[in-house]
Amino acid sequence: MSDTHSHTSNNIAYVADQSLPELPAPINTRGPIAWVRQNLFSTWRDSILTIVFGYLIVVAVMKLAPWLLFNATWDANSLRECREINTGACFAVVNRRLNQLLFGFYPSHLYWRPILTFFLMFVAFAPMLHDNLPRKLLWFTAAFPLLAYWLIWGGPVWSIVLVVAALVWGYFVFRFVSSLANQTAAIFAGIAAVLLWFLIAHDDAVQLFVSVFGSVGLEPVESAKLGGFLLTFVVGVTGIVGSLPLGILLALGRQSDMPVVKMICVGFIEFIRGVPLITLLFVASVLLNYFLPPGTTFDIILRVLIMVTLFASAYMAEVIRGGLAALPRGQYEAADALGMNYSLSTRFIILPQALKISIPGIVNTFIGLFKDTTLVSIIGLLDPIGIMQPIRSDQNWNGIIWELPIFAGLVFFVFCFTMSRYSMYFERKLDTGHRN
Amino acid sequence: MTVASGFADEVQPFRLGMLINDKRYRSYTLQIITIFLFMLAFAWLVNNVVENFARAGRDFSFSYLFQPAAYDINQTLIEYTSRSTHLRAAVVGILNTLLIAFLGCILATVLGVVIGVLRLSKNWLVSRLMTVYIEGFRNVPVLLWILLASTALAASLPSPRQAPVLLGGAFVPTNRGFYVPSPVWGDGSVFLGIVFVASIIGALVFGRWAHARQAATGEILPTFWIKLAIIILPALLLYFILGRPVTLEYPELKGFNFQGGLFVRNSFMALWLALSLYTAAFIAENVRSGIQAISNGQTEAAYSLGLQPSRTMNLVILPQALRIIIPPLISQYLNLTKNSSLAIAVGYMDITGTLGGITLNQTGKEMECLLLVMAFYLIVSLLISLVMNIYNNAMALKER
Known part of the structure; x- marks a missing residue:
């Protein structure tokens, strides 16, 4: 080592004996100017794109902003007044008809009921969408559909109490039969017991309770009064909640080893997914009554809810099937190795994991369904799009064009965008890096 | 069971309980029960229909298809007059659906690919703008877009008399539609x-x-x-x-309207634009995620071989990304085709508007009309999924 060092540099040509001249400081790599250079004008192509798009944005804003914001009118009694006050958009119509856009023709002194339901909905969904809440909250989630139904449609409290009683009765039948025979049979027996109750005794029992104990309850509201975003939420949330159990069954059926079950499930799923929702809504509006015993009539909203639930369940089944397929094979094998039978392994090993993986997909299905609920306006229901017609035909607002769809679009955007961001966040949170 | 009991009596006598408790028979039992319940439900539904039809004094027949339709259709690809049959009206509707679906898929793909690639641009302004486009279009119902497009065309374009004649008479936008040679x-x-x-x-x-x-x-x-x-x-x-x-x-102004040339109605334009713009947002996301799914190493390897960015994209990234992009792309085509049934909202006469709309209302044959409409959409979507399956099988990575 000391050899090499002993040679000094003065007689070696390629070793520099003086320092090089200083270079100028490098161009900024931080700060706003550098940022602009890197992100907007890094190449000549970039610069052209930036200038063209920047110009377009400026032109669009210059054209729209005065109409949309600066010259808009927020308070007036009619379109004519709006025009007198200012030249821009007449959002006064949204202001004046906000109640209808949100609630349809729901009685105004009862607005607290849908509003309360709306907030309770978040409490009910919380334990599914957030995993560090007390598990006890799930009981509220389970009770929420009944509560929501009662809050929105009203009616004697007995009808709800008796529904709960019917479920308890079904549970006892299930327990009783399962002590005698196999569990599958017990489930069927329990369901049959509940159905029997609803087919035979429910209505009479409610009548009886009302006549004996008086009609304690909420003022009933007809379905026809539901409208606006209230209807959107009722249809969307019912569709998604109702489709969850159906979708799970269909997904399990599609994965089943039994060819008959598999065929029925695949047939149903592919049929529903193959036709547009609007044709199914036509079925709900003109055909469904033909399929029911003569004399039965449902109101149109209930028929739509049935159809939308069936529709959503096919999509839900595909989402959950994705979750089932994403589970590592080893989970199924481990459950088998522990000696668990099909129902045990499905309930305790497969479904909890598969459903957890599927949550983002379920949220996406919900967003799709939430947007698709607007189609009910085509069969004459008064959802936010359907209700524009009656508002426009009011002579005060006759001739209003853009303001109503802009408002509806904004509300839809806010809800859908929030949900999609949440689902992305959840996806990242669930992605714990486990890959089989 | 002890070893001593031996292997001799392995074959147990059949008991009824084994139908449920024995794994060998259980699946058959359940399937037979399922078939039974399914047929029961089916029979119940059919029986209800028959009974309801009898009560209403109606019959189930498709003979109405051969009667004169007696209504006009404003856009026909084949010859059609109001004296033509309902069947021909349905065919006109089918062709209109296929036309809007085909053109919509083309425009949506072009827009979607451009937007999806621009979304990944290093240019901050461009990528942000594309994000705004994608999120804006994806999160608002397509029906609203269709209605907005139709309103925009009707409200912002001039009446035929004041219409500008662009490109030497080759293109005349009016509030009724577009005239082209x-x-x-x-x-x-x-x-x-x-x-x-x-x-x-x-x-x-x-x-x-x-x-x-x-x-x-x-x-x-x-x-x-x-x-x-x-x-x-x-x-x-x-x-x-x-x-x-x-x-x-060329179209010429005669009286209050243009004569000659090809008249593209606003209902068609609105539906076409709205469906394409809406679907393009979804396609753009598919394209983006497909490109991003290709690992960075591929790009780096291509660069280290000296390929330019554009060639890297065309020769290395896109061929691999296509494998990921195409299946969701085809399902977007399917969605667009199904969404084209919203034509009914703007008065474009597709199959839902003719067979499922006017024919249904005129003849009162709800069951038959809706069955046919659903069958049509079902066939189209099954064909599309067939294509998708063939493609998937052809493109699947051949792992050994």
Whole structure:
């Protein structure tokens, strides 16, 4: 080592004996100017794109902003007044008809009921969408559909109490039969017991309770009064909640080893997914009554809810099937190795994991369904799009064009965008890096 | 069971409980029960329908399809008058659905791919703008977009009398629709068509040959320009040799309206634009995620081989990304086709508007009409999923 060092540099040509001249400081790599250079004008192509798009944005804003914001009118009694006050958009119509856009023709002194339901909905969904809440909250989630139904449609409290009683009765039948025979049979027996109750005794029992104990309850509201975003939420949330159990069954059926079950499930799923929702809504509006015993009539909203639930369940089944397929094979094998039978392994090993993986997909299905609920306006229901017609035909607002769809679009955007961001966040949170 | 009990009596006598408790029989039992319940439910539904039909004094028949429709359709691809049958009206509707679906898929794909690629641009402004586009269109119902597009066209364009005549009369936007020149096929245009198709095939063959040559010798030909010449030049020469067999008929203002030329209605334009813009947002997301799914190492490897960014994209990234992009792309096509049934909201006469709309209301044959409409959509979507499955099987990574 000391050899090499002993040679000094003065007689070696390629070793520099003086320092090089200083270079100028490098161009900024931080700060706003550098940022602009890197992100907007890094190449000549970039610069052209930036200038063209920047110009377009400026032109669009210059054209729209005065109409949309600066010259808009927020308070007036009619379109004519709006025009007198200012030249821009007449959002006064949204202001004046906000109640209808949100609630349809729901009685105004009862607005607290849908509003309360709306907030309770978040409490009910919380334990599914957030995993560090007390598990006890799930009981509220389970009770929420009944509560929501009662809050929105009203009616004697007995009808709800008796529904709960019917479920308890079904549970006892299930327990009783399962002590005698196999569990599958017990489930069927329990369901049959509940159905029997609803087919035979429910209505009479409610009548009886009302006549004996008086009609304690909420003022009933007809379905026809539901409208606006209230209807959107009722249809969307019912569709998604109702489709969850159906979708799970269909997904399990599609994965089943039994060819008959598999065929029925695949047939149903592919049929529903193959036709547009609007044709199914036509079925709900003109055909469904033909399929029911003569004399039965449902109101149109209930028929739509049935159809939308069936529709959503096919999509839900595909989402959950994705979750089932994403589970590592080893989970199924481990459950088998522990000696668990099909129902045990499905309930305790497969479904909890598969459903957890599927949550983002379920949220996406919900967003799709939430947007698709607007189609009910085509069969004459008064959802936010359907209700524009009656508002426009009011002579005060006759001739209003853009303001109503802009408002509806904004509300839809806010809800859908929030949900999609949440689902992305959840996806990242669930992605714990486990890959089989 | 102890070992001592032996293996002799393994075959147990059959008991009824084994139907449920024995794994060998349980699946059969359950399936038979399922079939039974399914048929029971089916019979119940059919029975209800029969009973309801009998009560209403109706019959289930498709003979109405052969009666005169007695209504007009504003856009027909085949000959149709109000004296034509309902069946022909349905066919007109089917063709209109297929037309809007086909054109919508093309525009949506072009827009979606451009937007999806721009979304990944390093240019901050461009990528943000594309994000705004994607999120804006995805999160608002398509029905609202269709209605907005229809309103926009009707409200922002002038009436025919004040309409500007653009491009020397070739393009007239009015609040009723767009007038464009229509081609008039004269004598000899058949030859022109044949030559055109032949030269497209020629260009494809040339492309293959050039590719093979490049693989063999390493020489690169400017294929794009040569292909363009092969496609255009022969047809152009023949066009002048035959004495311009194809001419254009321009729209002319007569009275309150334009006559002649091709009239593209606003209902069509609104539906087409709205469906394409909406679906493009979804396609753009598919394209983006497909491109991002290709690992960064591929890009780096291509760069280290000295490929330029554009060639890296075309030769390395896109071929791999397509495998990921195409399945969701096809399901977006399916969605677009199904969403085209919203034509009914703007009065475009597709199958839902003719067979499922006016025919249904005129004849009162709800069951038959809706069955046919659903069958049509079902066939289309099954065909599309068939194509998708074939593609998936062909493109699946051949792992060994």
